[in-house]
Structures are given as structure tokens and as C-alpha cells.
């Protein structure tokens with residue numbers, strides 16, 4: 001399974017094509033739209049999200065609510081486009097229009113965004129040509145793709161949920177997710193202002209976001225994705241490019257502003273002896289092989305163990321600051337403050353939704369690589385069989 005996306009942040013629409021999904025998977029636009037709405041939310045989003053009402057139009061590959069096995073094409077309209085038709089039009093500018101007269105040209109690159117290096121690389125002196133595609137607006141259709149993957153996983157008995165564990169140094173109590181079913185956790189997170197499972201930390205996060213916004217600054221944080229119901233053995237130890245943890249790390253780091261990734265206890269494994277890291281193995285008739293703990297986050301040897309996969313990603317603070325940092329005007333080479341674009345003070349909650357969907361796609365892809373099936377019921381049968389086989393192994 002693979003997908004491509006196209007679209008500029010302030011262009012007419014975002015487009016995606018997914019290829020390689022089996023036929024006969026039930027799917028509706030409503031399921032996808034629910035996730036798109038979540039991605040637009042979370043305390044700390046800027047004014048752009050008040051303009052957009054992201055909804056998907058499925059233009060091919062699905063008929064009467066079921067996949068056909070052919071490529072699925074989806075589009076999401078940018079409502080903001082109506083304000084940008086002159087600035088972002090695809091046609092060459094009329095000869096009597098000076099490009100410098102087109103408002104909102106950018107010549108003062110923002111430290112931390114793609115502006116300067118992207119401009120050098122593609123030869124764009126109007127750095128808007130970089131901003132438009134490097135913008136996280138693109139994650140809208142990535143969530144749409146992940147939502148389709150999530151439906152496939154759900155039908156296979158695999159659930160996936162993400163939550164915010166830290167914003168700007170305020171950390172959620174790690175026990176706030178303990179003992180909750182994926183459905184319970186999802187209900188709590190979806191009702192919370194910053195998609196956090198710890199109500200006390202959530203309140204502090206909201207206050208901190210507001211204070212930071214007032215100060216013209218921005219905040220990053222940490223999000224955690226939990227995948228339950230995995231069959232063991234997805235991925236492989238036999239070759240570097242088949243390791244599931246490697247693929248999930250790439251998916252996480254492919255999200256705009258994500259700078260680090262860890263599984264289970266992650267970097268803390270450096271501080272403690274092996275007896276406090278590795279998960280002891282147990283067996284019983286009802287569950288088959290499980291572990292007393294899940295410190296390695298459901299992955300051993302590049303394969304799923306069958307325990308929940310727990311993967312975290314760190315998002316740096318948003319680069320566009322209302323109190324901008326030092327930069328250089330690329331036209332005059334004079335020192336200038338960086339460009340101030342309309343921006344989000346913190347998008348960690350929204351990014352948790354993006355992470356959930358990026359991981360969902362990668363897991364669905366790995367499953368489809370391993371268990372070939374043209375029709376969804378055939379895939380389901382294989383997954384049910386492998387789960388039973390693993391129990392009795």
C-alpha cells in the first residue's frame with residue numbers, strides 16, 4: 001500500500017491517492033471527517049482553523065460504502081483559498097502585474113521553518129513558494145489516509161489511539177492511561193481541551209499555552225500513540241528495511257516539527273540494568289504468550305510481540321513567533337526580524353492526531369505487505385488464524 005499527497009496550504013485543495021487497499025472494506029466519508037475535525041481542534045490552534053471546515057470528498061475507489069480494490073482518491077477543499085486566488089493562482093501573472101505588487105511575498109526566512117534552505121534548494125526568491133508546501137496543512141490529507149488505514153485495522157481488531165503527554169514542560173501523570181480500555185481512553189481524550197488523559201496536567205497546559213501566546217512565543221511537547229490487538233510477528237529481524245520499529249520511527253519523524261521518537265521506556269533504558277528493561281514472558285490458555293510488563297513497547301527484533309505498541313514523538317515549538325527571531329532579508333542581506341505569518345501558538349494536540357494516523361498507515365501497510373489479500377475478508381481470516389496459531393505455538 002502506498003499514497004501520495006498534493007496541495008499547497010493556500011491553494012484550492014489538497015489531494016491524495018491511496019493504492020493497494022483490498023476490496024470489500026466498509027468505509028464512509030463520515031468516519032474520515034470525524035478524524036479531520038479532531039485534527040483541527042485542540043487548544044492552541046490559530047485563526048486558520050476558524051476558516052476551515054475540513055471534510056473529505058471520496059472521488060474514486062469506493063462504491064456504496066465499500067472499497068473496490070482500485071486506487072482511492074480523496075480531496076479536501078481549502079476554504080481559505082477564496083482569499084488567496086490572486087496570490088496563489090496557477091496561471092502566469094499578466095505582463096502588467098509586477099510580482100512585487102502581489103502582497104504577502106516573503107523574503108525574511110523564519111528560523112526553524114523550511115523557508116531559507118527550501119528557497120536555496122528550489123531557487124525560489126519568494127519564500128512563499130516553500131512555505132506553501134512545507135506547511136503542516138498537508139497533514140490534513142495524511143489524516144484522511146490514516147483514517148482509512150484505521151478503519152482497516154479496527155475491522156481486524158486492532159485499535160489505535162494517541163494522546164498528549166507533555167506540553168512545554170507540563171507532563172501528564174503516566175498512570176492517567178493505566179487500566180483504561182482504548183474506547184475509554186479515546187472518550188476522555190476527545191473531550192479534553194488538549195487531548196490529554198490527565199485533567200490536572202491538561203488545565204496547566206491550557207494556562208501555559210495562553211501565557212506563552214501572550215508573550216508572542218510558542219510551545220512543543222510529546223505525544224504518545226498506543227496500538228492494541230496487534231498479531232505478533234509483523235515486521236522482521238531478517239533485514240534492516242523490514243524492521244517495524246524502524247518504519248514507525250520514520251513515520252513519526254515525517255510529521256512536520258517532530259524531532260525525536262522512542263518506544264516503551266525509550267531513552268530511559270539507558271539509565272537502568274537489563275533486569276529492569278526486558279519484559280518477562282508468561283503463557284496462559286486464554287491469552288497465549290504475554291509479558292509481565294511492556295517496557296519495550298510491544299516490539300522485539302523489529303517485530304510486533306503482540307503486546308501494545310507504545311510509541312512517542314517529540315514536537316519542537318512552532319517556528320513562527322509573533323515576537324520574531326533574528327533573520328536576514330534575502331533581498332537586501334540586511335539583518336531583519338523574521339516574517340510573522342498567521343500561526344498556531346501550539347499544535348501539539350493536533351499533532352497527536354496526525355501521529356495517530358501516520359502510525360496507523362504504517363501498521364496497516366506492514367500488515368498488507370506480510371499478508372497478501374485482494375479482498376478484505378481474506379485478510380481478516382489470515383489475521384484471525386495467525387493470532388490463534390501464535391497462542392498455541
Ligand SMILES: Cc1cc2nc3c(=O)[nH]c(=O)nc-3n(C[C@H](O)[C@H](O)[C@H](O)COP(=O)(O)O)c2cc1C
Nearest residue numbers: 113114134136256257318319320343344347350351
Ligand atoms: C499540526 C501542525 C501544525 C503546525 N502549525 C504551524 C504553524 O502554524 N506555524 C508554523 O510556523 N509551523 C507550524 N507547524 C510546524 C511546521 O510545519 C514545521 O516546523 C515546518 O514544516 C518545518 O519542518 P521541521 O520543523 O520538521 O524542520 C505545524 C506542525 C504541525 C504538525
Ligand SMILES: C=C(O[C@@H]1CC(C(=O)O)=C[C@@H](OP(=O)(O)O)[C@H]1O)C(=O)O
Nearest residue numbers: 046048134135136137140341342343344
Ligand atoms: C493550515 C494548517 O496549519 C497551518 C500550518 C502552518 C505551518 O507553517 O506548518 C501554518 C499555519 O497556516 P496559515 O499560515 O494558513 O495560518 C497553520 O494554520 C492546518 O493544520 O490545517
